[in-house]
Amino acid sequence: MASLVSHPDEVKVVSRRFGLGATNLDRYLELDGYKAVQKALGMEPDAIINEVKNSGLRGRGGAGFSTGMKWSFVPKQSAKPKYVLCNGDESEPGTCKDRLIFEHDPHSVIEGVMIAALAVGARSGYIYIRGEYRYLSIIMQKAIREAYAKGVIGKNIFGSGRDLDIYWHGGAGAYEVGEESALMESLEGKRGIPRIRPPFPAVVGLWGGPTVINNAETLACVPHIILGGAEWFAKLGTPKNGGTRLFCLSGNVAKPGVYELPMGYNLKKMVYEVGGGIPNGRALKAVVPGGASCPCLTADEVDVGMDFDSVAKAGSMLGSGGVVVVDDQQCIVKFALRTMKFYKHESCGWCIPCREGTDWLEKTLTRFHRGGGVMKDIDNMQYLSENMLGRTFCPLGDAAAMPTIAFVKKFRKEFEDHLDGRPCPYEKEGAAEELPVMAH
Amino acid sequence: MKFSEEFEARFAEMLAHYPTKRSALVPTLLYAQDEVGFLSDEVILELAARLDLTELEVRNVISYYSMLTTKPRGKFNVQVCTNISCLVVGGEDILRHCAKKLGVGNKETTPDGLFTLEEVECIGACSWAPAAQVNYDFHENLTTEKIDKVLDECRQKAAQ
Numbered sequence: 001m002a003s004l005v006s007h008p009d010e011v012k013v014v015s016r017r018f019g020l021g022a023t024n025l026d027r028y029l030e031l032d033g034y035k036a037v038q039k040a041l042g043m044e045p046d047a048i049i050n051e052v053k054n055s056g057l058r059g060r061g062g063a064g065f066s067t068g069m070k071w072s073f074v075p076k077q078s079a080k081p082k083y084v085l086c087n088g089d090e091s092e093p094g095t096c097k098d099r100l101i102f103e104h105d106p107h108s109v110i111e112g113v114m115i116a117a118l119a120v121g122a123r124s125g126y127i128y129i130r131g132e133y134r135y136l137s138i139i140m141q142k143a144i145r146e147a148y149a150k151g152v153i154g155k156n157i158f159g160s161g162r163d164l165d166i167y168w169h170g171g172a173g174a175y176e177v178g179e180e181s182a183l184m185e186s187l188e189g190k191r192g193i194p195r196i197r198p199p200f201p202a203v204v205g206l207w208g209g210p211t212v213i214n215n216a217e218t219l220a221c222v223p224h225i226i227l228g229g230a231e232w233f234a235k236l237g238t239p240k241n242g243g244t245r246l247f248c249l250s251g252n253v254a255k256p257g258v259y260e261l262p263m264g265y266n267l268k269k270m271v272y273e274v275g276g277g278i279p280n281g282r283a284l285k286a287v288v289p290g291g292a293s294c295p296c297l298t299a300d301e302v303d304v305g306m307d308f309d310s311v312a313k314a315g316s317m318l319g320s321g322g323v324v325v326v327d328d329q330q331c332i333v334k335f336a337l338r339t340m341k342f343y344k345h346e347s348c349g350w351c352i353p354c355r356e357g358t359d360w361l362e363k364t365l366t367r368f369h370r371g372g373g374v375m376k377d378i379d380n381m382q383y384l385s386e387n388m389l390g391r392t393f394c395p396l397g398d399a400a401a402m403p404t405i406a407f408v409k410k411f412r413k414e415f416e417d418h419l420d421g422r423p424c425p426y427e428k429e430g431a432a433e434e435l436p437v438m439a440h
Numbered sequence: 441m442k443f444s445e446e447f448e449a450r451f452a453e454m455l456a457h458y459p460t461k462r463s464a465l466v467p468t469l470l471y472a473q474d475e476v477g478f479l480s481d482e483v484i485l486e487l488a489a490r491l492d493l494t495e496l497e498v499r500n501v502i503s504y505y506s507m508l509t510t511k512p513r514g515k516f517n518v519q520v521c522t523n524i525s526c527l528v529v530g531g532e533d534i535l536r537h538c539a540k541k542l543g544v545g546n547k548e549t550t551p552d553g554l555f556t557l558e559e560v561e562c563i564g565a566c567s568w569a570p571a572a573q574v575n576y577d578f579h580e581n582l583t584t585e586k587i588d589k590v591l592d593e594c595r596q597k598a599a600q
Contacts, residue, residue, distance in 0.1 A: 170467035173507030189465035250525035250566035
């Protein structure tokens, strides 16, 4: 069980039931649970969609697309059944927030899926949870069973005459499945290879039917929006960035943890005040603001508001809310190498720029980190990364390229310090790795 | 082949959740692996037959997912994360320590069949790093002493 933290600056919306025993359905009902879906049952589908649109809720998985807009793309009439799919395949390195939602408030996700289903006219919803989160799957399955037993889901929900089924589904270890079309492939029992788009899932999704896919945190926000109102939710954040965000503070920070802060909260303040600063008398070197795929910000660049638009303006992405703090004793080349090792491992090999690009970048970084690099490698890494951008089926290629470009551009000096056979200046003595040195 | 009653009940229930049989494949493979220890030829043929798939279609899916394996593993699968959040707070030290203590390298199993060691990608324990999973159990805010204790407890459990 993951431990909880708190800070006075927190604004608890999604996390308001954390630690209050809300996995139990009766307790959830006591804490205003399933009130929003009853309210939504009395609303026109378009009114639900408009409310979510006006709330400024944007996708918490990382892309930051308007949730209400996404829902509005689902056709009203469809010959095939429509579906809602909750993405709980949380795998972006640095991200551990959906885990807390599933652990402490699984019914809020179920309720979010229900409201999305009412908005788009779907009769079934699936909650996909990554395979490693077995204990959370058990919690979710129990919550779903309880909801069926009490008539919250199933036939004739709340006497409305409407039927709504919610199912759990489990993964088996794959980062790429977090991409929405790969997620559908996985749910259909296949390799998680992304689909070409268009058509988008809203039109042709699961088993060919129109499908809404949202991140678990996004869906957990929805009941609060319906109950509290779009205006209230929008005002919690910054313009066009409604609400709060579960920020997962990790790395070299005194008080790591998942904190719910308003959208637009200053990153510097997050690191130094909420997170208690850098421990062991060290200084800040860089922050990865939204999971491994986001370009790092240097210590001089962290005075930025954490909303989608402000972080984009600063040259990075708000991403999944995974804030990884890196102190001045860490080697950026090694950090870049570990990042690339991950993307190489997770690349499905479907398209060449990603498969070959991640492989060559990992080889080059491995050799470089061990002192076998030459000057032209630095430019080559940047060139190679830039040529992966926008040339792959799914965003995994971009996710590997974007942070690499930032590491090379912003920390070129550190790369140069590894040249001419010099050992890594940050590596502890005797800790040399036994990886083979790859040659071109 | 015979699975547990619990497996059969879950399998029957899952089939009813989807418009196609195949959709039950990924979670079913993981549950089967949990029972048998790995995805043996027998398991693969059985599930292929039940879901109207060819053996190749099932193997094709297995090879994509990192948690699925066609080779036997130790009773305790020690999965140490070294991804970025764990890396900067000593995840590699934990991995090295485990390798030394168990006397095995990455993805290797101890001769007594008790432990398999695996360096894994992010397991979603970033704010409680460094972290590891032994089978499905999370162990977080690790130190070398703490992981020693976890491994010792596994040994005791196996001896019972």
